[in-house]
Amino acid sequence: IIQLLIQYDKEKSLLSAEIESLKNPQSLSPSQRLDELRDENTKLKYRLNILKRSLQGGRTADCCKSMTNINQRLQEVFGEAIRAACPELDDPPVSVAANQQAKFGDYQCNSAMALAQMLKAQGVKINPREIAEKIIQNLADNDLVQKTEIAGPGFINIQLKRPFVSKLLSKLLINGVQPPPLDSRKRVVVDFSSPNIAKEMHVGHLRSTIIGESMSRLFEFLGYDVVRLNHVGDWGTQFGMLIAHLQDKFPDYLTSSPPISDLQAFYKESKKRFDEEEDFKKRAYQCVVRLQSKEPNFIKAWNLICDVSRREFQKVYDCLDIKIVERGESYYQDMMTKVVKEFDERGLSELDEGRKIVFVPGQPIPLTIVKSDGGYTYDTSDLAALHQRIFVEKADMIIYVTDSGQATHFQVVFAAARMIGWYNPQVTRVEHAGFGVVLGEDKKKFKTRSGETVRLMDLLEEGLKRSMDKLKEKERDKVLTPEELTKAQRSVAFGCIKYADLSHNRINDYVFSFDKMLDDRGNTAAYLLYAFTRIRSIARLANIGKATLRKAAETSEVLLDHEKEWKLGKCILRFPEILQKILDDLLLHTLSDYLYELATTFTEFYDNCYCVEKDRQTGEVVKVNMWRMLLCEATAAIMAKCFDILGINPVGRM
8 A cells, every 4th residue: 555655646746737837838749658657547546445444444344343442433533623623732631431420410520720830830820620611512423422411510420321331232242242442453562471490480579470471461362462581590500509409419300300309398409509508609600600601511411400390390380371472591691791782882881890780871780791700690681681582582572570679670670771862762662561579468578387488389278278178168068060160269369369360459468368368259250250240150050051141142232221220330441541541550459450340240230230130930031031031141241251350260150
């Protein structure tokens, strides 16, 4: 299309020149070239229109299936009205939000006050209510706004058209939960989990693993090309002492795989020797040098140690259903030399007491890219990793999910990358999604009774035990088969652990409490999983199958006459707005809050509106209100997608 447009403009310019020459009587003569240009121009217009219609048709087809972001649509409608009402302002702000109280309407436009301030700065005094009136006067005819009303200092309360909402619900039921259309498919790198080789995963790795997985699922649902990376600590001086200890304890490790069952104990043994035995310490340093020289026997020893760790990590990842590609610090070793060289050649590095450092203007601390002994640092490996992700992976977005204690480190690394010109933040989004620590119920850092860090596998096994106790307490073992009971146990245990994390603002610390997360009251996974199972059972108990519901969705209108039907319908359709907000700020607790709101709004609806009416004596179904069954189905579809993004696996029966 671009080439056609260029050709079209070129031919148009030539044609215009011909016309101008014809206006001059002195140069008037028959022009065969003019006829040729006219014919060519007509053909180009024809081909261009066909291509435009084809592209538009493709976009329209996608948009027809996608869920509509009502807030975005309202911003478009009110944006046009605001520009017409205030033509003297460049890029005036458009603020639209869902109303929390039904008496004030469904949505609210809050732009008038900000516009009044902008006009005042230009020397124009005008009351915000007058601006609000002008905005309403300039609203174009549309299919979504039923009524507007000015309230307070200049708020515009908006009521939606019920047929508009009803049609969107029908579209959702027919097409399923579809993401909004993408302008282009961006590539996203999510760096998360990142445990250290030779050390067991502990509760500190829990948040990064759960949050990173959920973010990846969100990006994948939205249509992005996601690369999930596990930046494990698999290189460094600690491997010298581990290899030296391996050589002593299992001298035949090259021919017989060493039976290391407890790598944590193995690490502690080697660390004790490193601290207490001078000869062992010297040999450990020699092992580091030989490993970095990539001597085959030492690479094999390193791989053996890494493999033991990987098997332990995978047990955790299998429990939590984590999909991730390992790409540890060792992957970037050869790239670090080039990164240091680039900073040197650009004159951005300097020597400081034998170290090579990089000062970034405006940053609190420098980066150390080469130590005084010539070795590289975390700063160097993180710069090399960022360079690889920008230039090799060609990522449009790079998200680092680590604890907030590393915020300054990443702030300086990102600033150095911008300083050297690796990326433009207007084009490439590079962000640290930090999180707080996990606290025990005593509000102190989560530890075992003996004061040690809690092993993550121990925590997950405790969750399984407690969830089974909870299910038996509810006598679910008497109605579920052994297989169903095991599925329910895993769903509740791991779902509750994930949800407890994701339902808190990641920036804050949170208190880990099995009692609270397994409580089936309030904003917990236990409550939501039971609620979801109950909603799914409504159609089953009424003997209404998927085919019947689909036919009803295609042929019946979703009625929204009752106030609780209307409230539920609007809540269901806010899903795309919620996803957009999370995409902007990467705060996943917004999705958890929405999921809980949807479940409680459904309960209000179900308590007030009969979906299935039964004979009181026989218990037989005498009437099915199909439009309400469709609202049940739409609620369940959105809840299922929320669970999927949060990494929670609801089971059929609980």
